[in-house]
Amino acid sequence: MLHRSMSTNSITVKLRLDDVLGDLQHARRTGNIGRLALLAYCEVRRWARIAGEQALAEHSTELVMKSPHSTRDEFLSGVDSLIEELQSARSRLD
Numbered sequence: 001m002l003h004r005s006m007s008t009n010s011i012t013v014k015l016r017l018d019d020v021l022g023d024l025q026h027a028r029r030t031g032n033i034g035r036l037a038l039l040a041y042c043e044v045r046r047w048a049r050i051a052g053e054q055a056l057a058e059h060s061t062e063l064v065m066k067s068p069h070s071t072r073d074e075f076l077s078g079v080d081s082l083i084e085e086l087q088s089a090r091s092r093l094d
Contacts (some may be wrong), residue, residue, distance in 0.1 A: 013051050020047050021086050022090050028079055033072065036079050037064050046080060051093075056085050 018041045026036040041064040048057035063082060069075040 010093070012089070013047075016047055016053070017086065017090055017093065020044055021083070021090065024079070024083055024086070027053070028083065033075065036075075040064050040079060042083055044086065048089075051089070053089055054090060056082075059085060 019054045020039065023043065024036065026038050027039060038059045044060040045057045048054070048060065060082060063075075069078070
């Protein structure tokens with residue numbers, strides 16, 4: 001029984017990551033800065049904490065909460081980096 005609930009939790013973590021990644025990638029393609037900030041700060045951080053990815057949670061917090069970015073491109077570069085980290089986390093879960 002324990003094995004069954006553990007695999008269900010693992011599947012839930014993977015599916016939630018897929019949702020977060022898809023939302024981030026869509027917002028990035030459309031250039032929706034506000035949505036990117038919300039997803040990075042709330043959704044990525046929440047997922048990372050649940051999945052035990054503390055470094056990823058800290059990165060998402062820094063991306064949004066550190067002093068203002070000097071340019072839009074600087075922020076988008078940080079989002080791209082965050083997306084790459086999430087993709088790496090996804091491959092680790094497989």
